[in-house]
Amino acid sequence: MNHYPEAILKLIRHLCKLPGIGEKSAERFAMHLLTAPDEEVAGLAGSIADLKKQVKVCNTCFCLSDRQTCRICSDPGRDHGLVCVVESPADMAAVEKSGSYPGVYHVLQGLLSPMDGIGPEELRIRELVGRVAAGKVSEVVIATSTSVEGEATADYITRALKSYSVKITRIASGVPMGGELKYIDQVTLKKALEARRAV
Numbered sequence: 001m002n003h004y005p006e007a008i009l010k011l012i013r014h015l016c017k018l019p020g021i022g023e024k025s026a027e028r029f030a031m032h033l034l035t036a037p038d039e040e041v042a043g044l045a046g047s048i049a050d051l052k053k054q055v056k057v058c059n060t061c062f063c064l065s066d067r068q069t070c071r072i073c074s075d076p077g078r079d080h081g082l083v084c085v086v087e088s089p090a091d092m093a094a095v096e097k098s099g100s101y102p103g104v105y106h107v108l109q110g111l112l113s114p115m116d117g118i119g120p121e122e123l124r125i126r127e128l129v130g131r132v133a134a135g136k137v138s139e140v141v142i143a144t145s146t147s148v149e150g151e152a153t154a155d156y157i158t159r160a161l162k163s164y165s166v167k168i169t170r171i172a173s174g175v176p177m178g179g180e181l182k183y184i185d186q187v188t189l190k191k192a193l194e195a196r197r198a199v
């Protein structure tokens, strides 16, 4: 590997930081880019550069969006009194794909994990409490995964919302222990949402 020019080594080092990319794949990508047409390489570089500039976070639900308030939060056809709490934009996409959820979302951007230094302040829990405190939410469906962190996060949110008159439910049925939402098939996820239980 060390016989490559520095520019290639540098690219390989960057690519290796991506999830699921080992040194061999990184080397293959670098070699591919080296022989790819200039427009293709410029297009890829440009879209990476634009990513952070153009993708915004919705000011209400904290999902990824290209505008200040996302498509779902600004849709009058959705039930804004029903808020589904998910860990990540990928989990939100999984619930959307299940096709039957009529409400809106709240994206935590992580799960409580004291070992990794992720406490409630690192998540969007205060903002969730703020949405509930504003009085327009009638039900909060906690759809974090059934992992230890997912359960701890669900417990924390339940306690944080206890003093408000809001119905709190948790999806459970059909979601396997330790299961991550984004890997669950759409039918199971749809059933799990329908069979949510009060906590």
Ligand SMILES: [Zn+2]
Residues within 6 Å of the ligand: 058, 059, 060, 061, 062, 063, 069, 070, 071, 072, 073, 074
């Ligand atoms: Zn939104």
